Amino acid sequence: MNPKSCSSSDFWAGIIYMTFGITALLAARDYGLGTALKMGPGYFPSLLAALLTLIGIASAVRGLRGKGEPVSGLNLRAILFIAGPIILFATLLRGAGLLIALPLLILVSSCASAHFNLKRSLLLAAGLTAFCSTVFIKGLGIPMPLLGTWFGN
């Protein structure tokens, strides 16, 4: 999406509804509609997906007609630095373990803020990692490895 996009929110919301609706319609094609008496697994989803697609069209048309407010661009930096480290954490957790994945999550996500301060973030990472490994893993027994399979565990 162009950050300077001046299209209206209705238009983009409509596109999203249509994307989900059409995807669901296509996916539900093979589920079997059945009959009203014996509803197949595809009956209800197809009904909903069709409705969603229609709403998407209505919303997009309303957007194209110029009603509704313009949408400001997405803040890619914020998305990247919040979703990115979470995905990184999930990827590293089994292999590297919490002691590596968690500090990385904290440090990388801290960069999302405009007021990033390395020293403060390092302290936070150290403190939170100590807290989480004591409370959640030792205390509550959540089965997360402290050090993962890469270290032979």
Add this chain to the structure above:
Amino acid sequence: MELISNLGMGFDTALTLTNLLYCLIGVFLGTAIGVLPGLGPTATIAMLLPVTFGLPPVSALIMLSGIYYGSQYGGSTTAILVNLPGEAASVVTSLDGYQMARNGQAGKALAAAAIGSFFAGTVATVLIALFAPPLADIALKFGPSEYFSLMVLGLVVAVVLAQGSLLHAIGMVILGLLFGLIGTDVNSGMARFTFDLPELADGISFVVIAMGMFGLGEIISNIEHESTRSVMVKKIEGLMPTRNDLKRIAAPILRGTALGSALGILPGSGNILGAFAAYSIEKKISKNKDQFGKGAIEGVAAPESANNAGAQTSFIPMLTLGIPSNPVMALMIGAMILQGIQPGPSVITEQPALFWGIIASMWIGNFFLIVLNLPMIGLWVRMIMVPYPLLFPAILSFCCIGVFSLNNATFDIYLIAISGVLGYIFGKLKCEPAPLLLGFILGPLMEEYLRRALVLSRGDATVFLTRPISATMLALSLVAIVIVLAPAVRKQRDIALQE
């Protein structure tokens, strides 16, 4: 009196040492997270849900209710002290509350909010005890067609009373219904919308959706609008209201409680409406009209009472019908299902200790709020002042670990990242995620009732119109839609639901 013996049984359950402790922990944690700016009750509960999973059902639900009241109270504290309401219903509180804080009357505002909330909570607890059992009796007679129509009505009213565009509210409900269907179909065993990912076979957990859309989505948009916050007060003094203050807030609290209790039962933004209505009524009839907007104590007491009364009466449809009226109740229903309890009218008869225990714990939770939170206000102020750059990485860590603990699956961590980004995008597009969560919880239930109703009627779809209760509910849904589409009403609705 049956009511007294029932409540007695409830207090027996709620007053055990462990349950008291969980209620206290819930209220404490809820307030602590709820005061953090930008985190409303839904996000708070979603984040704290994993904490309750290991507990027995009664304790878990008591703790969750405690978290709910705590987070609401925390939200009001933040609204008063830093003018950063975490949810729409606190917006009204911040109007006069923040002005009072600027005038050096933060203590009084907080006390008025606490007293109003406690009174409203007490009244609403009694209301639930009075009205829930007869309602459940009626609901026990419901067949699948009535349930399906009731859910349609619930969703329609939620859509009608949702903030923002009607079209988007409908779109989000349907999207939620579809998301709810992901996973294995119980009747045919067919995997639907799983895209060959075995991790999706059991569907997406509601915690993932709630945490992602409400928690992470909020964080992303908060970072976008990052700004420095200033707490209005360094030291809070004068917590005890004077006799004159009490006299001023007595009537507004009563009116707020009445309005909030009534509107809180409605699906959608019932408790937001309650707070707004209470505020505007006080503004109209108060002797101190000119002070409104500049720090009128009535302008804090009335909406806070309405808010808390509504928060509590919204439990009525949840506990008796198994229908969530707002995202918080949707989370409660999700938590009940996770604990192996099928929410609905049979809960009262089959698990009376659980039902009455929750009700008794509501009152206890409200009591804890008032005796704990006013003395601990110094701690909450310190929580509010934690700089955001320290706060959000900590929230991310807790979310990731919490969501992992659901199924011990890293897959769920990927999912919250995705649903967080989706939530942020929806927020940008002015599509409220609340209807989506309602749809998500109701999706599988609606399909099941629709299927059963049609099997019972031998495929005759008119069954929804020939059964009187079902037909009435569908007619009411239609009326609600027609009314809201009428231009005049629409304008009024937009004004009422405007932030």
